[in-house]
Amino acid sequence: MYEAFKVFETEFAGRPLRVETGKMGLLAGGSCLVRYGETAVFCTATASAKPRDGIDFLPLSVDFEEKLYSVGKIPGSFTRREGKPSEKAILASRVIDRPIRPLFPKDMRNDVSIVCTVMSVDPDCSPEICGMVGASIAISISNIPWDGPISGVSVGYVDGEIVLNPTAAQQEKSTLQLTVASTADLVAMIEAGAAEIPNDVMFDAIMKGHAENQKIVSFIQGIRDEIGKPKFTFETSEPTSEMFEAVKAFAIDDVRAALDTDDKTVRDERLRPIYDAVHAKFDEVYPGEEAKLEECLYKLQKFVVRRWLLDEGKRVDGRGLDEIRPLWAEVGLLPRVHGSGLFARGQTQVLTIATLGTIRDSQLLDGIDNEDSKRYMHHYNMPSYSVGETRPSRGPGRREIGHGALAERALLPVIPSEEEFPYSLRLVSEVLSSNGSTSQGSICGSTLALMDAGVPIKAPVAGISCGLVTEGDRFITMVDIQGLEDFFGDMDFKVAGTHQGITAIQMDLKVHGLTPEIIREALDKTYKARLYILDEVMLKAIPAPRENLSKYAPKMLTTTIHPDKIREVIGSGGKVIQKIQADCNCKIDIEDDGHVFISAVDLDDAKRALMIVETIAMDPEIGAIYKGKVTRLMNFGAFVEIAPGKEGLVHISKLDVKHVDKVEDVVAVGDEVIVKVSEIDDQGRINLSRRDALIEVEGLVPENDLSEEPQRRPRPHNGGNRPGFRNRRRGE
Numbered sequence: 001m002y003e004a005f006k007v008f009e010t011e012f013a014g015r016p017l018r019v020e021t022g023k024m025g026l027l028a029g030g031s032c033l034v035r036y037g038e039t040a041v042f043c044t045a046t047a048s049a050k051p052r053d054g055i056d057f058l059p060l061s062v063d064f065e066e067k068l069y070s071v072g073k074i075p076g077s078f079t080r081r082e083g084k085p086s087e088k089a090i091l092a093s094r095v096i097d098r099p100i101r102p103l104f105p106k107d108m109r110n111d112v113s114i115v116c117t118v119m120s121v122d123p124d125c126s127p128e129i130c131g132m133v134g135a136s137i138a139i140s141i142s143n144i145p146w147d148g149p150i151s152g153v154s155v156g157y158v159d160g161e162i163v164l165n166p167t168a169a170q171q172e173k174s175t176l177q178l179t180v181a182s183t184a185d186l187v188a189m190i191e192a193g194a195a196e197i198p199n200d201v202m203f204d205a206i207m208k209g210h211a212e213n214q215k216i217v218s219f220i221q222g223i224r225d226e227i228g229k230p231k232f233t234f235e236t237s238e239p240t241s242e243m244f245e246a247v248k249a250f251a252i253d254d255v256r257a258a259l260d261t262d263d264k265t266v267r268d269e270r271l272r273p274i275y276d277a278v279h280a281k282f283d284e285v286y287p288g289e290e291a292k293l294e295e296c297l298y299k300l301q302k303f304v305v306r307r308w309l310l311d312e313g314k315r316v317d318g319r320g321l322d323e324i325r326p327l328w329a330e331v332g333l334l335p336r337v338h339g340s341g342l343f344a345r346g347q348t349q350v351l352t353i354a355t356l357g358t359i360r361d362s363q364l365l366d367g368i369d370n371e372d373s374k375r376y377m378h379h380y381n382m383p384s385y386s387v388g389e390t391r392p393s394r395g396p397g398r399r400e401i402g403h404g405a406l407a408e409r410a411l412l413p414v415i416p417s418e419e420e421f422p423y424s425l426r427l428v429s430e431v432l433s434s435n436g437s438t439s440q441g442s443i444c445g446s447t448l449a450l451m452d453a454g455v456p457i458k459a460p461v462a463g464i465s466c467g468l469v470t471e472g473d474r475f476i477t478m479v480d481i482q483g484l485e486d487f488f489g490d491m492d493f494k495v496a497g498t499h500q501g502i503t504a505i506q507m508d509l510k511v512h513g514l515t516p517e518i519i520r521e522a523l524d525k526t527y528k529a530r531l532y533i534l535d536e537v538m539l540k541a542i543p544a545p546r547e548n549l550s551k552y553a554p555k556m557l558t559t560t561i562h563p564d565k566i567r568e569v570i571g572s573g574g575k576v577i578q579k580i581q582a583d584c585n586c587k588i589d590i591e592d593d594g595h596v597f598i599s600a601v602d603l604d605d606a607k608r609a610l611m612i613v614e615t616i617a618m619d620p621e622i623g624a625i626y627k628g629k630v631t632r633l634m635n636f637g638a639f640v641e642i643a644p645g646k647e648g649l650v651h652i653s654k655l656d657v658k659h660v661d662k663v664e665d666v667v668a669v670g671d672e673v674i675v676k677v678s679e680i681d682d683q684g685r686i687n688l689s690r691r692d693a694l695i696e697v698e699g700l701v702p703e704n705d706l707s708e709e710p711q712r713r714p715r716p717h718n719g720g721n722r723p724g725f726r727n728r729r730r731g732e
Contacts, residue, residue, distance in 0.1 A: 006227060010219045012036065012133075013153065013164035013212055015125070017219075019137060021227060030142025030229070034134040037125035040070075042117045043134030047144045051109035051235055056295060058104050062114040064092040064131055066368045070121045076366045086367050087401055092116075092128045094402050095152075096135050099181035099189035102509055103147040107238040112144060121368050123168040126154050132181060133216060140224040145231045147512065149224065150188050151216035152181040155209040157197065162205050164212050168370070178202075178505075180209030184217050186513020190493075193409040196459070196501035199523045206519060239292040239299075246285075247296040248303070251278055255300050262317030262325075264347055264435045264483065265388065271301075302488040309469045309476050315485065317346075321478040324464070324529055329444070329541035331452040338553040339455070341448025343538075346482060347435035352445030353428050354453040356553045358599045360589045361424040375424040376415050378408035380442055382431040402506075403439040404429070407463075410443045410496035410504035411450070414458040421456060422556050422597050436482035437465045439506075443496045444538060453553065454546040461503055462533040463496035466522040470511060477521050479529045491518075495526035499534065554587070554599035557606045561617035563594045568645065569616050576616070576644045584609035615643035620677050620686055625693050630671045633663050640675050640688055648686030650675060655690050658703035666690075 004022030011017065018035040025031035028044035052059050066089045068075050068082060075082055085093070096116065104112065116131035132152035140149045156166035156174035163170055171177070176197055181189035187210050194202065251274055258270035275297060282293055308314040313321060325346030334340040339354035362375040380403040384391040396404070407429060415425065427449060429442035440463030447460045467481035468491035478485065486492050490511045496504040502523075507514075514522075549555065561569065569590060570577045577588055586600035586609045596613055600606040615626060620642065628642040637651040650673075655666045667673060667690075674697055679687040694700045 004227075008219070008223050010216070012216060015165070017133070017216075019134075019223065021137075021141065021223070028138070028142075029144055030138040030140070032134055032137045032141070033119075034130045034137070036122070036130050038120055038122035039118075039125040039127050039130050040120040041127050041130040041134050042119055043131060043138045044113075044115050045135065045138035045142045045144055046113050047142070047232070048111040051237070052111055054291070055109055056237070056291065056298075058101070058106070058108055059111045060097070060101055060104065060114070061112070062093045062097040062100075062135070063116070064089045064096060064128070065115065065117045067118055068366070068368065070118045070127075071368045073366075073368075086365070087405065088365075088367055088369070090398050090401050091405050092131060094398060095128060095179055095181075095189070095191050096132045098191075098508055099132075099150045099152065100135060100139065100146075100148065102188070102512060103150070103183070105145050105234070107236045108145065108234050109237050110234055114139070118368060123370060126165065127368065128152075128179070129154050129165065133220075137220050137223060140220055141228045143229040143232045145234065148183070149217055149220040150181050150183050151213040151220065152179055152189070153209045153212050153216075154179055155205045157194075157201065157205060162201075162208050164209065176202075176205060178205050178209065180206055180213060182210045182213035182217065183513050184214065184221075186515065187519060188509065188513040190505050190507040190519075192502070192505040193412065194502050194504065195413040196498050196503060198501045199527055202502050202505070203516075203520060203523060207516060237292070237295070239289070239296050243282075243286060243289070243292060244296045244299060247278055247282065247293065248300055250281060251297070252300060252304070255297075256304055259301060259304055259316050259484070262319075262346070267316075267484070268388070301484075305484060305488045306469050306471075309478070310471055310474065313476070315478065317482065319480075321476065322525060322529070324480045324532065325482070327533065327537045329448055329537050331448050331542045336552055338550045339449045339451070339453025341445045341450075341452055341541075343441050343444040343448060344433075345437060345441055345444075345480065347433055348438055348441050348482075349432040350438055350441035350445040351430045351432055352442060352449040353430070354446075354449040354455065355426045355428075356453060356455075356549065357424040357426065358554060358556070358587050358589055359418070359422060359424060359591075359597045360587065361426075375418065376408065376412060376427075377425070378404050378411065378427040378429070378442075378446060380404035380407060380429045380431070380439070382434060382438060386431045386434040386438075403442065406439050406494065406496075406504060406506050407442045407446055410461055410463060411446050411457075413503045414461055414498065416456050416458065422558050423455075423554075425450070425455065434483070436484075436486050437463075437480060437494075439463070440465055440494055440496065443504075444533065448538060448542060451542045451545045454549040456545050459498040459500065460534055460538055461496055461498055462530040462538060463494060463504075464526050464529040464533060466493040466495070466526050466529075467491055468493070468511075468514075468518060468522075475518055477518065477525060479525050491522075493522040493526070495523065495530070497527070497530055499531065552601065554601055555603040555606050557598045557610045559596050559598075559610060559614055561590075561594045561596055561613070563592065565617035566590055566592075566594065569596070569613055571644065579644060580609050580612050584612070588613070612643050615646060620646065620648075620680065622677050622680060625674060625676050625697060627672055627674050628688075630667050630669050630673060633667070633669060635663070638663055638667050640673060640690075642675065642686075642688070646686070648675070648677070648688040650688045650690050654678070654688070654692070657691055657694055657700045 006021045008019040020033040029046040031044040118127045136149040139146050155178040156163040157176035158174050175195035178192040254274045330342045338356045342351045362373045427446045431438045443463035467478045467485045467489045492508040494506045584605045589597040598609045626642040628640040631641045632639040641647045674693040675688040676693040678689040
């Protein structure tokens with residue numbers, strides 16, 4: 001039945017890789033099933049027969065579809081179906097998109113759809129890498145024009161060794177999560193998160209990944225040569241050289257004058273009359289080709305910017321190649337939030353706000369990997385007004401999600417552990433004004449906001465981008481590219497890190513790839529630039545995390561109880577824990593291993609709740625002192641609840657330092673009193689003494705010790721520091 005069925009096999013990072021074609025998805029332009037270990041990803045590439053009208057870009061879409069059946073899960077949604085893509089699926093789509101997009105013809109306008117469907121997941125074999133390799137194979141064997149193939153590999157750094165396609169166990173120990181994509185001879189894409197990795201280690205890891213990729217590229221070329229379809233021809237959208245030269249001769253001097261400014265607004269205002277003049281001059285000469293005239297103006301601006309850089313070493317705003325735009329930073333802008341930081345670079349402004357929450361506020365994840373929650377979140381918003389445009393807000397797109405994830409990845413290595421800082425953290429970066437490098441501005445703003453919030457981060461992190469212009473074998477790199485240089489240049493190489501090393505990299509290219517020399521130069525330049533940003537700007541705005549949290553932030557206390565006692569703390573139907581939370585104005589989270597997290601805006605409320613929880617969970621000890629509530633009065637004494645479900649008797653003789661005739665003369669139901677555990681009998685019944693507690697805590701003298709009324713006497717020198725007192729009275 002499947003006469004075209006083919007199987008291709010090779011070794012990938014020491015494990016077998018199997019590619020099956022000609023059996024599934026036969027109506028797609030190209031399709032394959034990639035098997036790596038027990039991971040299986042089905043990849044297709046399809047193009048429309050006709051170009052789309054009225055657009056000036058390649059309409060390429062890449063979808064990475066996570067199917068929860070691949071890991072034996074039923075979706076947790078109400079409909080029990082997969083819904084919109086998870087953030088991880090979107091990020092995987094972007095990682096696949098970035099290396100393949102520059103290899104399509106720039107003047108093709110046919111819709112191209114790449115779909116990678118994850119059907120089975122082996123935790124030791126990354127489905128994202130399988131998707132990238134499968135997408136490359138599907139396009140290569142399809143009828144779609146493309147200058148590939150590419151391959152991608154995951155690189156880790158475990159115990160001082162570089163590891164290719166690390167297993168799940170190795171990923172747990174790895175201080176580097178790097179993805180490298182390559183063509184036959186160039187590095188096409190870099191995406192990394194790292195725990196302050198030095199430049200040299202990062203460079204070596206990139207090169208080792210690149211070398212492994214070249215083997216897989218050769219393998220894919222063999223598949224293409226054997227079963228690849230002929231590529232279709234398409235109608236080009238490029239203007240003719242005659243049209244471009246005519247527009248160039250007419251407008252180049254005006255375009256040069258318009259672009260020669262460091263102000264984006266001024267530049268846009270100068271360009272508008274030039275566009276009007278070109279259309280007035282050439283619309284009748286080239287009827288019906290107005291879109292191509294617009295393309296000519298775009299190409300003319302690109303020509304001017306690139307010639308300035310390559311021939312004169314000149315940038316549009318007059319800066320040197322390694323000069324950073326004017327910088328400034330400020331913290332504590334918003335009084336009621338937990339932390340805020342504003343970072344500005346030239347006309348780019350990013351305001352980041354930090355919010356601290358309880359562990360319960362961690363984000364729950366429903367995906368195909370082993371991560372089911374995360375306590376540190378970063379969200380990035382870029383409204384239309386930030387670039388002087390108008391459009392309705394429709395929520396974050398893939399770009400916003402990607403930039404937020406980059407900033408999250410950059411800060412994650414310096415976020416204190418849950419044990420050190422038992423909070424969930426949400427950072428939101430609001431782009432107020434954009435003229436390039438907003439993602440890196442959000443990294444700097446996040447560091448400022450975290451420090452302003454009093455989060456004890458391990459080290460401050462800064463981000464900076466490096467641009468590139470190439471011509472044949474010539475290339476020029478420049479630090480801190482603004483929007484125009486990103487738009488007309490060949491690279492946006494973003495690097496974030498601390499003084500010690502790199503924490504994140506994201507590289508976007510418009511050319512086929514980079515040589516090792518360009519990568520090395522970009523790493524060196526961004527290292528020097530981020531040290532300048534840290535030392536000269538950010539640490540002058542706030543030199544260290546604040547010692548105290550905002551008064552509006554929740555105060556968190558933690559303790560550990562025996563797991564067998566969790567049921568007692570929660571109570572039947574949650575009654576006990578709900579009462580504690582209501583009485584103490586707090587939130588309590590209890591994990592299965594017995595870790596308890598108590599948060600309240602008022603620290604005293606949190607301390608009271610902690611004392612109650614520990615009293616419930618830990619059996620009372622003779623000599624311990626508690627604050628309890630009177631629940632019942634009897635002729636012979638009063639019953640006092642020292643914790644929910646734990647009650648003891650204060651005999652009438654132990655109610656006060658003086659003689660008591662009636663219990664009602666001293667206490668009433670509902671009174672809060674301090675008591676000391678004087679005895680626990682064989683049946684677990686607790687006897688309490690208010691008299692002994694008053695003597696020890698308040699320093700009162702018993703009546704029979706003086707001829708006068710009871711009075712205070714000096715407290716014992718170490719009365720408040722005895723073990724029983726210290727452990728039980730944190731809420732006093």
